[in-house]
Amino acid sequence: xxxxxxxxxxxxxxxxxxxxxxxxxxxxxxxxxxxxxxxxxxxxxxxxxxxxxxxxxxxxxxxxxxxxxxxxxxxxxxxxxxxxxxxxxxxxxxxxxxxxxxxxxxxxxxxxxxxxxxxxxxxxxxxxxxxxxxxxxxxxxxxxxxxxxxxxxxxxxxxxxxxxxxxxxxxxxxxxxxxxxxxxxxxxxxxxxxxxxxxxxxxxxxxxxxxxxxxxxxxxxxxxxxxxxxxxxxxxxxxxxxxxxxxxxxxxxxxxxxxxxxxxxxxxxxxxxxxxxxxxxxxxxxxxxxxxxxxxxxxxxxxxxxxxxxxxxxxxxxxxxxxxxxxxxxxxxxxxxxxxxxxxxxxxxxxxxxxxxxxxxxxxxxxxxxxxxxxxxxxxxxxxxxxxxxxxxxxxxxxxxxxxxxxxxxxxxxxxxxxxxxxxxxxxxxxxxxxxxxxxxxxxxxxxxxxxxxxxxxxxxxxxxxxxxxxxxxxxxxxxxxxxxxxxxxxxxxxxxxxxxxxxxxxxxxxxxxxxxxxxxxxxxxxxxxxxxxxxxxxxxxxxxxxxxxxxxxxxxxxxxxxxxxxxxxxxxxxxxxxxxxxxxxxxxxxxxxxxxxxxxxxxxxxxxxx
Amino acid sequence: xxxxxxxxxxxxxxxxxxxxxxxxxxxxxxxxxxxxxxxxxxxxxxxxxxxxxxxxxxxxxxxxxxxxxxxxxxxxxxxxxxxxxxxxxxxxxxxxxxxxxxxxxxxxxxxxxxxxxxxxxxxxxxxxxxxxxxxxxxxxxxxxxxxxxxxxxxxxxxxxxxxxxxxxxxxxxxxxxxxxxxxxxxxxxxxxxxxxxxxxxxxxxxxxxxxxxxxxxxxxxxxxxx
Numbered sequence: 114x115x116x117x118x119x120x121x122x123x124x125x126x127x128x129x130x131x132x133x134x135x136x137x138x139x140x141x142x143x144x145x146x147x148x149x150x151x152x153x154x155x156x157x158x159x160x161x162x163x164x165x166x167x168x169x170x171x172x173x174x175x176x177x178x179x180x181x182x183x184x185x186x187x188x189x190x191x192x193x194x195x196x197x198x199x200x201x202x203x204x205x206x207x208x209x210x211x212x213x214x215x216x217x218x219x220x221x222x223x224x225x226x227x228x229x230x231x232x233x234x235x236x237x238x239x240x241x242x243x244x245x246x247x248x249x250x251x252x253x254x255x256x257x258x259x260x261x262x263x264x265x266x267x268x269x270x271x272x273x274x275x276x277x278x279x280x281x282x283x284x285x286x287x288x289x290x291x292x293x294x295x296x297x298x299x300x301x302x303x304x305x306x307x308x309x310x311x312x313x314x315x316x317x318x319x320x321x322x323x324x325x326x327x328x329x330x331x332x333x334x335x336x337x338x339x340x341x342x343x344x345x346x347x348x349x350x351x352x353x354x355x356x357x358x359x360x361x362x363x364x365x366x367x368x369x370x371x372x373x374x375x376x377x378x379x380x381x382x383x384x385x386x387x388x389x390x391x392x393x394x395x396x397x398x399x400x401x402x403x404x405x406x407x408x409x410x411x412x413x414x415x416x417x418x419x420x421x422x423x424x425x426x427x428x429x430x431x432x433x434x435x436x437x438x439x440x441x442x443x444x445x446x447x448x449x450x451x452x453x454x455x456x457x458x459x460x461x462x463x464x465x466x467x468x469x470x471x472x473x474x475x476x477x478x479x480x481x482x483x484x485x486x487x488x489x490x491x492x493x494x495x496x497x498x499x500x501x502x503x504x505x506x507x508x509x510x511x512x513x514x515x516x517x518x519x520x521x522x523x524x525x526x527x528x529x530x531x532x533x534x535x536x537x538x539x540x541x542x543x544x545x546x547x548x549x550x551x552x553x554x555x556x557x558x559x560x561x562x563x564x565x566x567x568x569x570x571x572x573x574x575x576x577x578x579x580x581x582x583x584x585x586x587x588x589x590x591x592x593x594x595x596x597x598x599x600x601x602x603x604x605x606x607x608x609x610x611x612x613x614x615x616x617x618x619x620x621x622x623x624x625x626x627x628x629x630x631x632x633x634x635x636x637x638x639x640x641x642x643x644x645x646x647x648x649x650x651x652x653x654x655x656x657x658x659x660x661x662x663x664x665x666x667x668x669x670x671x672x673x674x675x676x677x678x679x680x681x682x683x684x685x686x687x688x689x690x691x692x693x694x695x696x697x698x699x700x701x702x703x704x705x706x707x708x709x710x711x712x713x714x715x716x717x718x719x720x721x722x723x724x
Numbered sequence: 725x726x727x728x729x730x731x732x733x734x735x736x737x738x739x740x741x742x743x744x745x746x747x748x749x750x751x752x753x754x755x756x757x758x759x760x761x762x763x764x765x766x767x768x769x770x771x772x773x774x775x776x777x778x779x780x781x782x783x784x785x786x787x788x789x790x791x792x793x794x795x796x797x798x799x800x801x802x803x804x805x806x807x808x809x810x811x812x813x814x815x816x817x818x819x820x821x822x823x824x825x826x827x828x829x830x831x832x833x834x835x836x837x838x839x840x841x842x843x844x845x846x847x848x849x850x851x852x853x854x855x856x857x858x859x860x861x862x863x864x865x866x867x868x869x870x871x872x873x874x875x876x877x878x879x880x881x882x883x884x885x886x887x888x889x890x891x892x893x894x895x896x897x898x899x900x901x902x903x904x905x906x907x908x909x910x911x912x913x914x915x916x917x918x919x920x921x922x923x924x925x926x927x928x929x930x931x932x933x934x935x936x937x938x939x940x941x942x943x944x945x946x947x948x949x950x
Contacts (some may be wrong), residue, residue: 293875307889442746443805444760490875550893 126191133177134314136396139184141321141524143381143404144375146226146493149426149521152372153348153412154488155364160355161348167365168355172405175635176369178627179592181397182599183375186420186480187384188393189611189719193535194378197385197391198598205598207694209536211687218583218683219377220560222576224302226490227522228294230515232274233494235294237511244269245502263665267367269429271657273493278570279658282673283579285570295561295667301523304558306530308549310386313527320520320527321379326517327517328411331510335417346421347483348412355463359642366639374594379528381536389719392616394624415492422500423482430477430651437472476488490573493518530556573643574654578672581652581678586643589688593636594691600629611719652677744800752833753854755809760851769808773844774801775813780840783831785814785824788832793817794824808835830856832906873901 126445129135156164190197198209200526236243247260255261260303271277278285305316337343355361373381384393435449449457487496493514501510502635532659533556538549567576599608605628613619620628655667672680744751756776759766767773778799785794798817804810814824833840833856841851848858 158902232871235871235878238874239870290871297875297879297882300879300886304882304885304889307886308893314887439807440755440809443809445806446808448755530801548893548897 118521118716120123123343124319126263127347127386128388131395132313132391134317135383135387136399137321138310138313138524138527139380139396139400140403141317142379142383142528143405144321144324144521145374145525146373146518146522147368148404148491149411149415149518150492151488152368152408154492155368155487156412157416157486159361159364160352161357162351163356164361165632166367167204167362168369168405169371171362171366171635172401174627174631175366176373176375177401178541178624178632179370179375179596180373180380180401181394181624182628184393184397184400184614185612186599187381188387188389188391188615191385191389193385193393193537193539194381194498195536197381202602203597203698204695205594205602205691207691208242208591208594209378210690210694211587212376212381213533213536214687214690215583215587215591216379216529217560218579219688220526220529221535221564222567222583223522223526224298224560225295225564227298227526227574228291229274229490229494229517230293230522231298231496232291234512234515234519237508237515240508242498242502242507242511243273244498244504245507249721253316259659262659264499266502269498270494275573276570277573277657279656279668280670281571281574281654281676283571287565288403288570288572291563291637295564295568295638299561299564302526302530303554305523306527306534306553306557309385309534309553310531313531317524317527320524323520325407325410327513328414331414331418333412334411334504335421336415338421340413340421340424341417342420343424343483344416344418347420348416360407360646362543363639363642366635367585367643369405370592370639371588373401374525374528376588377529377532377534379532382531383528384534390615390617392611394616394618394620395680402551408657415497418497418500419642420483421487421501421562422496423479425503426482427477427479430475434472434477437474438469441468441472446521455671462627465552488509506639555622576654577654578680579683583683583687586640586647586684587652588664589640589643590688590691591632591638593640596628596636600633605629614719641718652680659707676686699714728903728907730901742814743821744802744811746803746811747815748811750829751811751813751825752856753811753828755794755807755843755852755854756846757850757852758808758844758846761846767802774804774810776843777801780836780843781812781814783832784832784836786830788828788835826855886933 129138152200186197186201190200192200193209195206195209195214199206244266247256247265249255250257254379257268259272263271302521304312305320306313344548384396387393429453431454435451435454438444438449438457439446442461442465458469458474497514498511501514504510530553534553537552539558553640566572569575599605605625608628609625610621619710651671653669653671656670657665658668725797743856746753756769758769775796778801780901781799782794782796783794794814794817798815799812800815801810801812814829816822816824833853837848837858841847
């Protein structure tokens with residue numbers, strides 16, 4: 114007899130096509146712009162090879178345990194960050210909301226950095242490169258003054274790209290060329306995240322693997338450049354006495370933490386699409402090690418190129434001095450070369466000291482050129498672009514470099530957007546009838562409209578503010594509560610049982626100790642040290658002011674009170690939900706406990722959820 | 725006769741020496757960097773090159789002002805160094821002991837700078853007239869900024885991709901809706917027998933994803949038919 118069956122409800126939850134896609138997405142999320150432009154800088158200023166010691170210690174005791182925790186959590190609960198933490202314990206629901214808010218804030222400004230990369234990319238097709246020459250001034254008698262006093266590269270970045278204002282309070286106008294690039298970037302993000310992991314899973318094959326190809330090409334080319342060995346020796350020579358400075362350990366801990374993109378909720382979202390019986394322990398170790406290896410691998414071409422740039426700068430300095438001497442003494446050309454420069458200088462100084470003093474020769478020191486260390490956008494858009502001009506075939510190198518930066522940033526954006534998208538899909542407020550394409554479109558549109566604020570003249574100062582305050586402290590707080598929540602509210606015994614069910618083996622002593630004691634302690638110490646360092650002096654920023662007397666040096670300015678209030682707001686907004694939600698549920702329970710018919714909710718277990 | 729000749733020559737020589745000396749009035753210093761410009765193809769600076777220089781300056785003066793009657797002998801060079809740098813003055817052809825005003829010489833040289841440069845295979849930077857500034861050439865600007873073109877291409881590709889994905893999604897959704905309404909209609913009419921296997925309808929089993937166990941699949945050959 115035909116019976117109308119009860120078709121059991123299919124899960125309907127998307128899945129990764131294969132394990133490789135999942136691992137690649139996690140790696141792409143973790144490996145971002147910071148691996149290229151922050152890690153080499155930290156290595157350089159903190160004693161070269163010696164920095165690897167605190168870095169690997171932090172990786173072992175802070176990075177890998179937290180990563181494993183997040184991946185296991187997402188895989189077990191099969192939910193995004195908000196619902197996941199609500200399931201663990203309603204009191205911890207604020208942790209999920211906090212990480213959702215951080216993901217939103219970071220998505221806003223991260224894509225603006227990609228906008229700058231895209232702008233440089235589309236300008237790389239010109240011959241000569243627009244950042245290599247200074248434009249003429251109005252009456253064509255000389256070069257533009259701002260460009261002449263600083264360098265052509267600086268001028269292109271601060272004036273032609275950002276059109277920066279001298280102060281954070283002066284908003285300036287909207288830069289239409291940047292708005293076009295911003296629209297393009299958000300369109301690309303929308304294209305790739307339109308159906309969640311179904312589309313990012315395909316895009317990640319390109320965006321995660323391509324940077325490694327380009328890094329290899331740059332590695333090979335960089336090692337052939339003159340002066341590359343000087344740069345590499347400078348980078349890797351260990352100076353062990355820098356380890357006495359506690360700042361080094363703090364920087365190592367924060368670098369590992371932010372580099373692995375922990376506490377964003379994106380990793381929980383990624384692993385929630387996994388099959389339940391997946392070895393998350395091996396995944397965590399793999400992702401963490403690949404991320405660190407990538408940082409090391411990226412610092413080699415970066416430092417070869419920096420060494421090349423320092424050497425060419427040194428040679429230019431010498432050549433200018435040589436020309437002055439030759440012109441002054443009317444010596445034949447090529448009589449003084451770089452090799453016998455010092456011999457000539459000492460000879461001339463003894464015979465004609467006043468003439469030499471009158472020439473005002475610059476003291477050329479290779480170490481001084483190597484010591485000029487920059488991180489962040491300065492490294493990519495000023496230092497590296499300057500080095501690229503000096504290489505033959507500069508257009509090709511510029512195009513490759515900026516596509517690489519773009520794919521690095523894009524794969525991190527996928528994780529950020531996933532951290533925003535997945536929890537929204539699971540909220541009951543969003544009705545099931547809204548197609549995924551519409552939801553991701555709305556998210557991208559809203560982010561684009563809000564990010565228009567960063568397209569003003571003062572936009573880059575605001576991005577610095579967001580990066581320093583929204584993308585740093587709240588993550589430490591959220592991660593701390595994550596570990597405490599799992600270790601002491603959910604209880605490690607239950608968690609170990611869940612992990613054993615998923616991976617097939619009980620987490621060993623290393624995991625037990627790090628989850629219970631070492632990681633929370635380390636996070637607390639890092640948090641306290643971070644806050645102490647921040648409040649020691651009033652928050653200041655470096656402004657690009659052509660009318661400043663020390664121009665082209667940047668002017669140190671202090672943030673006005675209303676901007677400082679915004680900084681504090683950015684820090685507090687994600688963190689405040691943790692106590693708020695806990696308080697809310699506490700009050701509700703107290704009201705309910707007076708009600709005799711109240712039944713406490715069932716104890717949740719990973720095994721139960723998946724059977 | 726001989727004595728008068730010698731006397732005239734010495735007077736002329738002395739006069740020349742007084743007219744052309746470093747920092748003299750209306751004198752200009754010239755500096756050449758031949759090896760920097762030409763590398764291995766550099767020529768040596770000798771009397772022939774000096775003759776060419778004098779000829780070019782005379783040419784420049786004549787071209788600048790049509791009344792000028794400057795001869796090669798009116799251009800005096802002195803203090804030639806190994807650097808290759810020297811001073812020169814242009815004497816007035818009508819009165820041999822005065823020099824042409826510096827402003828005229830400067831204007832003449834500026835007007836013909838590129839001719840002079842190309843005669844020596846040098847450029848503004850490698851053949852320097854130390855008090856005469858050169859007008860800078862404007863940078864080459866293409867009519868449409870190149871970046872707009874690249875931007876247009878990139879944007880078109882992306883929009884095409886988005887439209888394609890959205891349309892594909894809508895079509896997929898319509899197909900799914902049509903299929904599920906068809907199934908509902910058929911089930912209502914009671915014509916579909918849904919065979920269940922362990923509570924799961926057989927159609928839902930994706931035969932592609934499953935494995936077919938060869939041992940059991942080919943069992944109609946192993947058993948004799950009844």
